[in-house]
Amino acid sequence: MSVLLRVRELAVAYGHIEAVKGITFHLNEGEITALVGANGAGKSTILQALSGLTPARAGSVMFQDEDISRLPPYEIVRRGVVQVAEGRAILTTLTVQENLALGAYTRRDRAGIKDSLAQVFDLFPRLKDRAGQFAGNLSGGEQQMLAIGRALMAKPRLLLLDEPSMGLAPILVQEIFRTLVTINRSGLTILLVEQNVRQALKIAAHGYVLEIGKIVLADSGANLLGNPKVIEHYLGG
Numbered sequence: 536m537s538v539l540l541r542v543r544e545l546a547v548a549y550g551h552i553e554a555v556k557g558i559t560f561h562l563n564e565g566e567i568t569a570l571v572g573a574n575g576a577g578k579s580t581i582l583q584a585l586s587g588l589t590p591a592r593a594g595s596v597m598f599q600d601e602d603i604s605r606l607p608p609y610e611i612v613r614r615g616v617v618q619v620a621e622g623r624a625i626l627t628t629l630t631v632q633e634n635l636a637l638g639a640y641t642r643r644d645r646a647g648i649k650d651s652l653a654q655v656f657d658l659f660p661r662l663k664d665r666a667g668q669f670a671g672n673l674s675g676g677e678q679q680m681l682a683i684g685r686a687l688m689a690k691p692r693l694l695l696l697d698e699p700s701m702g703l704a705p706i707l708v709q710e711i712f713r714t715l716v717t718i719n720r721s722g723l724t725i726l727l728v729e730q731n732v733r734q735a736l737k738i739a740a741h742g743y744v745l746e747i748g749k750i751v752l753a754d755s756g757a758n759l760l761g762n763p764k765v766i767e768h769y770l771g772g
């Protein structure tokens with residue numbers, strides 16, 4: 536199993552607030568890794584740092600043997616590290632198809648972009664049906680699908696997701712998680728940040744539990760699901 540991304544002693548601060556306090560973890564290529572923890576633990580901050588949107592104060596982020604921790608966001612996207620934004624951040628006054636096209640902004644390979652679009656429509660037939668509609672007219676679940684589809688249009692090697700289940704009805708949550716499994720089976724490595732700890736650990740090969748900016752547990756998804764501390768604090772045990 537080869538390591539795709541290795542984070543060492545990463546620290547991120549907002550002024551005097553140390554949101555991420557020197558964390559070390561890695562992602563195996565081809566796996567879903569879950570990063571779970573309570574609100575305010577620092578999960579989003581870690582993703583923002585991996586994407587280059589919030590500067591790391593210390594530490595390194597090695598992606599395929601290159602330190603990407605000081606690169607600008609578009610250079611990180613170009614290398615294949617692509618984040619699906621929390622709260623979706625789709626452009627409501629553009630059509631579904633236009634939103635998807637924006638996801639491919641770093642690419643020049645027209646044929647490849649066409650293939651990616653076909654794959655996204657295959658994965659989310661509802662986006663195909665609504666391709667010409669304004670994204671603002673989509674339901675919450677469809678907007679989340681669009682956000683994921685847009686990220687896939689960048690042809691990622693690593694997909695970062697920030698709470699894709701947030702605000703969705705349970706049936707849609709199931710659908711989103713099933714889709715992530717499908718995407719992963721096609722070979723894509725996924726880092727999944729979730730407060731929905733049970734669902735995330737169920738589909739994850741490995742998981743990390745974050746508390747106030749520090750990793751307190753690291754294990755397989757299955758072991759974490761059975762860990763008494765996880766059950767007590769995160770699974771309503």
Ligand SMILES: Nc1ncnc2c1ncn2[C@@H]1O[C@H](COP(=O)(O)OP(=O)(O)O)[C@@H](O)[C@H]1O
Nearest residue numbers: 549552554572573574575576577578579580581
């Ligand atoms: N832009 C910001 N400015 C100042 N503090 C922030 C900012 N974003 C997050 N924080 C603080 O950093 C900590 C971690 O936040 P965050 O990464 O959003 O956690 P999570 O995603 O796990 O809920 C929290 O204490 C939060 O209040």
Ligand SMILES: [Mg+2]
Nearest residue numbers: 578579580621
């Ligand atoms: Mg968050």
